[in-house]
Amino acid sequence: MNCTLLDVVLFAPFVGFLAILLAPRASAKTAALGISAAIFLLSLGLVSPFFGQGHGGTYFETNIPWIDTPSIRYHIALDGLSLWLVILSTLLTPLCVLISWRYIQNRVKEYYAFLLLLEFGVIGVFVSMDLFLFYVFWEVTLVPMYFLIGIWGHDRRIYATVKFFLYTMAGSVLMLVAIIYLYTKTGTFDYTVIQGLLAQGRVTLSNAEQIPMFLAFFLAFAIKVPLWPLHTWLPDAHVEAPTAGSVMLASVMLKMGTYGIVRFCLTLFGNAAHQCADWIVALAIVGIIVGALVAMVQPNMKKLVAYSSVSHLGFVVLGTFSFTQQGLDGAVYQMLNHGVSTGALFMLVGYLYERSHSLEISSYGGVARVAPWFTTIFMVTTLASIGLPLLNNFVGEFLVLQGAALVSKTWVAFAALGVILSACYMLWMFQRAFLGEASEEVRHHITEINSRELLAIAPLVILMVWMGTLTQTFLPSISAANAHILEQSKAGVEYQVKTTAPELAHAR
């Protein structure tokens, strides 16, 4: 049996999980750091085929039977859509180990073991090409996150973690129904095979079948994204999770939802996706605006960042359901951007919390006077999150809005409000927490960023600039994958609801 690099990258975290469970307590965190850093370096090797001709294609495919009847295959592969999400996951795991270095003092071994198990699950989600395998990984990610929040979280952790588990579970069981139904229609769980059957017209899904199945998949993903009004688990989970939990949750796990929408909802149920697009876009725009407004009034930093996620992820959904190349590219780019900049924000808020044990904005003020380096990094991250040109979010938001504008100017007008509002809440928080006079307490508690913390945040800051300027590193492979997905999403469409041609857009 041939073993590709992707197999290694996928299973290395699981081996690491077992290794840490067996390792002596004292060496757990060193082992976790070593293993996760090695996995990251390995995963960089995945990039190479995507810089060849045309940037497109699917690589590192492994397709072997797992269970005979019903035929479930261990089928994994990597394309431009999954590539960067996998690398984001492998990058953030060692960073999460670093930021937990001092904060996690009890049950150290289990903590790092769960972190690696989570990495195993999310990589699996991003590379599975078999719907059943996808579902398995999707559910597997729940377990480590449940424990990460429940054991190492803050005061209301139990409420938050149970809510998180039940929300996701309730959404995903309906997806399971749809997956099994697809199986009874097509006789396979293999996504590429189903896709092929649909494209060739050998299996047709009537509208009455497509819509419920699309909604079943979409509901599972929308809860994870989270799309307004299904987002209520998110602020609780974020606020109660330990810093690394928040980072993994925001940067990687939310992307599972948007990834699922792009990968499965668009291509398998193109027709239904087009038909429901208007409603979904409406929810996304409401999410963008409501998320931003709610973020503005939060006294708690983590909650503010959490609600800003609702707003940012609204852009991703908006771009996706514009069904344009630009919109989809922007959406995928925005997934990565959000992973980098919101991950960084959670880290920085976590640093503050470790120093003064408070998440209230009002208990800070004047941090800039005490910790100028820390403040600088926070400022860069804030600006990135707002969408300042030359930083990463600008590229994504611009592409999303451009794509959406091809379809409807009204959408853009409302969505752009979100960009403005994000400047309001982020800068206002920055002003209240970092500027002004430093109180006695701030002077007493707040210290400058230390080298370990700097090491954890530096890769993300570098990425913010990199992704904001050298977009050619990332965009070609993403675009190639997206072009393929758009093609597939039109294959099953019986009639064209919207086209991307500008002249038709005017006619609306």
Next chain:
Amino acid sequence: MPADFSFPSSVEYIRILPEMILVVFGTIIMLLEALSGEAPRKNTAPIALLGIALAFGSAVYAGTMPGPAFQNFLIVDGFGTFFRMLVLLVGFLAVLCSGSYLEREGADSGEYFALVLYSLTGQCLLATANELIMVFIGLEISSIATYILAGYLRDDKRNNEAAIKYFLLGSFATAFLLYGVAWIYGLTGSTNLNVIRTAVVDPTTAHAHAMVGAAAALMFAGFAFKVSAAPFQAWTPDVYQGAPAPVTAFMSAAPKAAAFAVFIRVYFTGFGGLAERWEPIVWMSALATMIIGNFAALMQANIKRMLAYSSIAHAGYVMVAVTAHSKIGTEAAMFYLAAYAFMNVGAFAIISHFGRQGERYVQVDDFAGLSEKQPATAAMFAIFLLSLIGVPLTAGFFGKFYIFRAALDANLIWLTILGLLNSAVAAYYYLRILVVMYFHEPSEATKSLTALPAGTRLTLWSATAATVVLGVFPSLLLDIARRAAQLR
């Protein structure tokens, strides 16, 4: 003696060998008990284990020569062999974790193990019965032994209550069953399932269809009681809570599996021709069972009672597979019952150790902080619970998956959706146990917990291994189930 009577051939004796071995070993244990004088004889567990192991071996051996025995009274086929092996395995694991429990309660005597063997005898008969009288006899042998086991600690009030309740309601249900059998005999002139099958679809007797339906309904009452399906589930929580924990472990897995086996055999073989009449009833019963079990479990503080309601809910899932009424439905039911047996026996084995003398610590909150005191035990309990929830990479997930696939295959879309939503509700109460074990400070009960006795440890490790292995490689069991699921 009828004219066509011939003495059974040796092969026919082999086909009933497991039951014979069980009875012989049960009787040996009873005799040893009698010979040992005043003091009850201790440490008879190894004899029982040997008996079960031999019976298991002979069940496998009998499975290699399938066919009817004793004038079609019994039939040894893959289906029967599967369930024989399953109940014997459950019996083995239950006996393993009973020894230390009985010793602690000061009730370590041979009768207990003899009763387990007799109960298993009845269940093995049920698995292979091809005839309604045999069904009744098997059910009675199994049930009477289980009634006594439920009240085994005779000085304990709750044990007595459980036994009396189980006995009274159980006899009532069996009476219904017997009444149904009598009707069927009156209508078709036979108690043999294959004869009944052809008789009920015979167009010349079409006028009797309503009567056959009524008879099938009477028998449904009896079977539904045994598998604790709604609306005959009310006894389950009281009995499961009151009975000694290892007995509950046994009761919730083995008799239930055997009852499902015979339920499936009678309905699929005997009443196969009337499917469109009984399917809607089983449909409703399945849904009601899942809903009652899961929603009632949400409110329980006693862990045994919670798992009792959960076992009702799980019976509901298997009823979904019965409703599907297809070969893959049967496969799914077989897989599920096996998966359920492992995770449930495991969970109750932990409870029977944790409860301490007199089962003092059986509240959910008592398990607080178990992960700090005994991480391995807590991890195994967590695996059983995740499997009961149906999280992937555990046996319980594939069980649910196969069942709901069979249901969708049979076009039971609403039952599938409602059933899976039910399993999301169920996650809540299982998570509560996980929450206290992992997220709370250790309780008094946890702090004073002693190490696991060897037998219980063996039970737990085997159950954990089975739950995880079947969760990753379900084909190992499903292939067996598939070969065995064909009913004549």
